[in-house]
């Protein structure tokens with residue numbers, strides 16, 4: 226009997242092979258990164274996002290594009306030029322390869338799965354699960370109408386119940402990276418947290434991710450520097466998470482490779498370091514910035530004048546969100562401890578009173594109930610498996 230799996234070893238489905246007989250060989254060739262071009266088993270669709278060196282598009286699995294009865298399988302594809310035009314193109318390509326290596330090892334319901342990679346002479350195409358619900362920044366700003374700036378959320382807090390659902394999902398993704406995979410993300414921010422159509426929140430962008438540095442002084446895993454319980458942080462309207470630091474004490478290297486990530490989310494130890502840190506405490510700080518934005522609709526550390534912003538971060542100065550529960554404010558204080566060895570680890574964050582609490586608002590957000598979520602996760606996993614395991618192909622491998 227002929228089944229769809231009978232064709233799995235062929236580069237194209239029979240329908241595509243048949244249609245290709247009618248292609249005009251003299252027609253001008255389409256660039257592979259244009260809408261309508263075919264790359265691997267996908268047809269390029271519209272642009273849905275932009276990164277520093279990438280364009281992100283929708284793409285449709287070819288089998289589903291030419292077979293009208295089949296439901297269209299859409300994915301996202303990040304396209305990075307082989308020659309980005311940057312003076313340090315070699316470094317960009319090296320970082321891209323690192324991103325692919327790390328991302329391809331990940332498998333978690335709150336992490337966007339990588340599906341396939343196609344390397345052509347002109348571009349690299351990274352196919353991954355599509356999240357049609359936008360990023361967390363747009364989710365927060367959309368609640369306040371069109372007057373919001375595109376770079377920071379406004380005073381549009383989503384309420385503690387909804388914040389907890391979103392935050393617990395993101396924190397679970399970070400726990401998986403830190404504890405199960407020993408990886409640090411290093412670019413946790415609202416724009417890198419995307420909403421799947423099922424309502425589940427997932428992290429993306431592993432462009433700065435790295436394996437944890439087990440020898441680094443700031444790594445406080447079980448076997449190295451034992452975690453010391455911090456003394457109770459103070460409770461003040463303007464919270465200061467550490468002693469005063471003078472800007473002159475710090476080395477601020479402005480090169481991407483040195484600091485990396487977005488300044489408003491950077492930890493004090495990262496700002497003080499002249500090289501990128503590989504310790505999980507920096508992700509916990511950035512996650513604290515995400516939590517603060519969820520609870521208040523504002524970023525905790527923001528100032529148009531960069532030296533003042535650096536000063537706020539280095540001294541851990543933020544406005545205590547007095548309208549929030551004491552449990553939420555306590556969690557923020559421990560996530561914004563200036564000394565990384567005093568900051569809560571991700572496991573402690575997940576075990577905090579605020580994360581474990583339940584309120585009536587907890588079931589309101591799409592896919593919020595644990596039983597529904599696990600159903601969604603297994604169906605997503607099934608659909609990802611149907612699309613096949615990760616394939617990395619280079620030009621010349623029969624593409």
Ligand SMILES: Nc1ncnc2c1ncn2[C@@H]1O[C@H](COP(=O)(O)OP(=O)(O)OP(=O)(O)O)[C@@H](O)[C@H]1O
Nearest residue numbers: 274275276277278279281301354355356416430432
């Ligand atoms: N899987 C996806 N589904 C839907 N949209 C996506 C997806 N991946 C990325 N995007 C969109 O594209 C944008 C850029 O993606 P991404 O952050 O991965 O690119 P990048 O080149 O690493 O960016 P940056 O330079 O900011 O690090 C995201 O903010 C998001 O809006």
